[in-house]
Amino acid sequence: MGKGHFENWGESAIADNSQQTDTSTDIDTDDKNQFNSGQHGGQIVVDSMEGSMGKIGDPKILRRLAQNREAARKSRLRKKAYVQQLESSRIKLTHLEQELKRARQQGMFIAAGASGDHNSVVGGNGALAFDMDYSRWLDDHQRLINDLRSAVNTQIPDNELRILVEAVMSHYDEIFRLKSIATKSDVFHMLSGMWKTPAERCFLWIGGFRSSEILKMLGNHLEPLTDQQLMGICNLQQSSQQAEDALSQGMEALQQSLVDTLSVGFTSSGNVGDYMGQMAIAMGKITTLENFLHQADLLRQQTLQQLHRILTTRQSARAFLVISDYMSRLRALSSLWLARPKD
Template identity: 55%
Template structure:
């Protein structure tokens, strides 16, 4: 057989096929690129090929990680969706009861608004946590102030958004917002007029943001005192409103032996109850003022702190509320007490 005939096209073809088979067996698809001048003729890969193969492996690894994270996110979203559907079902059972006496459906119109806010809040919280995670990654990576400020502004914009959504929910049913039905049980324990107490938040920041300058500490202390005064004033107004409504209802019950009595006494009772409803309508305004106070305190804190301190403050606040939600989960899953 002629192994080296210069005019033998069959021999060159066989050599090419052998080379291709060897490359595919080794898994080095990049060695087939004819333009790679760094590839060595003895079958060993050159530096460019090795770099390309390493880049391909790294790209494949990142792709697998992204796919894994995406699958985990889908599973988490499905779990949250299932939980929301259960909550919606319970809310329908509790908020759309039909009276057997032929009256109108209980809380049908207002229930829709409060229920919609619960769904919107769950969506808002998920997106808010994503922004907080982005901020945490930027802080860990020692990002510049301009990059941090852009994320901080986005988080502050989301705080304004939830305030707007809460205001719309209060117009539908102020008592749903006041009771904080969209929050976890432990969060509801610390709730004040549909949200957090700004003064308590300032105490948290003063202890978690050390070291602060004397001027910064003084400004935070002044802001804390003014916030506490505003909170006390709103709490007092809420209590006076409650007492006034209770006295009005008591006056209605005392105007006759029964609100179901016929004649003018029933009319007097109806008038008293209408007056009580009108007084309770002021609760919507108090809830809006409380949210305005929360936003105003956040904005003033942002002016007191540096950009990097403000980023750390937002992370500290987010961590605090995450711990409250975690504590609520532990409380719910705790073993029953007082049972044999």
């Protein structure tokens, strides 16, 4: 080989070795960087774990975790009690429905009678008991009114007529007594007037008739009246109207208060204690509702008694006949309306 060829070969070999050396150096550098990075990352993980372990041992965090566990435990207990209460209520409701169904099927009626028994129930239901009592009361009332009408038409002496008038007055006292018993059992049944005909319910006011309307109606059927009687009836009508207005306003305020009580906490967390507290308040307001119904019946009873004292015996007899005829026509109107052609 010539000298020039040897020199060229040597330069070529040196160039090849140089390229291989550079490549090897690059690879070694990358591996080294990756190794160092891995060591650094591992160190970060170790440091993070050591920091977490240190924080867990912090008394504040441990106390907060214990409080959270206790709150969760109490929440589970409340939910469990609430579910148990709902289940108990469902069982009681089912039991009552079964008793009511059995009472209706068997016709087992235990009603309060003249003996003064205040446990007026029909198969455990006071509303059914009152319906039966009221039906019997209507039959007895019609017999008394028939006797009174016959006595007025035959012009019997006042002392004999007075006995019949007093009997009718006592019979009205009986229905107020029965209503008082039934109100304690089911105030909503009494307020709804479901024991009356549809036409009567149309004019219902707090479970009965308006005294002022009855007095206004009687004014055209009791003539002639003395000036003193006219003044007495006028004053009685005015006082009855004022009492009715006061009771109506009280009922409206009570109903609004009940709505406000039941609507509290719709967006709350459903705490069972809060719910039961609100329902307890609502139950207390329903007791007040019973008092309003009692006051309305007391007003009706006292109005009839005052009217009886203002009028003579024959005028009182006439007044009771007019009131009875008015109620009978309302019941007849209901029957005619229900029996009308539906075409």
